[in-house]
Amino acid sequence: MPKITVKIDPATCILAANCVGMEPKLFQIASESYVELIDAEGIVQGTEYTFAATEPEIEKIEDAVEACPTRAISMSRS
DSSP: OOEEEEEEOTTTOOOOOHHHHHOTTTEEEOSSSSEEEEOTTOOEEETEEEEEOOHHHHHHHHHHHHHOTTOOEEEEEO
């Protein structure tokens, strides 16, 4: 499985929460005014998280990145 890094820019995030609706296993609304990342166990990873992902998971994350109206989410493969 390839490793990916997902990042959220809290300064750009407006809490549209499209990503939360599309991939609630990775994105959740933080106690602050932005979305944060969580791991498979639901542990908060903050605004940057690197992990191994399957191709179907990557496709869902790419869809969430595209659905962000402010482009506050980015994803890269390593």
